[in-house]
Amino acid sequence: MIPDPDSFEIAQERQKMKPCYSCGKPMRTIKDQPYHYIESGLPVVLHGITQYQCTECGEMFAALPNVKKLHRAIGNDICRQKKSLLVAEEIKFLRKELRLKAKELAGILGVTDSTVSRWENGKKQIGEGQDRLLRSIYLSCMADSCHPDQTCSGHLNVFRNLPAKRKPLQESQEIELNPQDWILSQVV
Numbered sequence: 001m002i003p004d005p006d007s008f009e010i011a012q013e014r015q016k017m018k019p020c021y022s023c024g025k026p027m028r029t030i031k032d033q034p035y036h037y038i039e040s041g042l043p044v045v046l047h048g049i050t051q052y053q054c055t056e057c058g059e060m061f062a063a064l065p066n067v068k069k070l071h072r073a074i075g076n077d078i079c080r081q082k083k084s085l086l087v088a089e090e091i092k093f094l095r096k097e098l099r100l101k102a103k104e105l106a107g108i109l110g111v112t113d114s115t116v117s118r119w120e121n122g123k124k125q126i127g128e129g130q131d132r133l134l135r136s137i138y139l140s141c142m143a144d145s146c147h148p149d150q151t152c153s154g155h156l157n158v159f160r161n162l163p164a165k166r167k168p169l170q171e172s173q174e175i176e177l178n179p180q181d182w183i184l185s186q187v188v
């Protein structure tokens with residue numbers, strides 16, 4: 001019996017397909033279609049990404065190369081390119097990339113916990129100073145050669161160690177230094 005060339009081709013095509021992660025049915029490959037990276041919580045559109053769609057349940061999957069660097073590129077774009085004040089999703093994204101809890105970010109920026117949650121649910125606009133400080137912290141932490149899986153402690157600790165609700169002193173405090181403090185210092 002001569003095999004039906006059509007069914008043979010279909011069977012071959014099926015073999016190349018990956019199984020769906022949800023239902024196990026074969027998935028078809030989609031190329032050259034923009035991918036809306038909604039998992040980032042931001043309106044990010046990625047191009048040149050291979051996507052897979054389940055032929056049964058319709059579930060979509062994407063093969064994203066180097067997600068860590070992708071997130072750095074998104075954060076960098078937010079901090080450097082965005083001219084208007086940061087919006088809720090951007091603040092949340094930067095905070096998560098810095099691996100900070102809302103409470104920790106509040107302490108670093110010198111605001112209350114509820115202020116951060118109101119920024120992040122869009123009920124309050126971030127202030128000019130905090131917007132600039134958050135961008136600055138993000139960019140300097142990412143520029144630091146700190147381990148990518150850890151929160152950069154250097155810059156953040158400067159702000160963490162400041163007490164809340166400070167008051168100015170009447171007289172300025174003296175700064176005392178010996179030569180070894182600046183000659184041998186690792187701080188630049």
Ligand SMILES: [Zn+2]
Pocket residue numbers: 020021022023024025054055056057058059
């Ligand atoms: Zn499926």
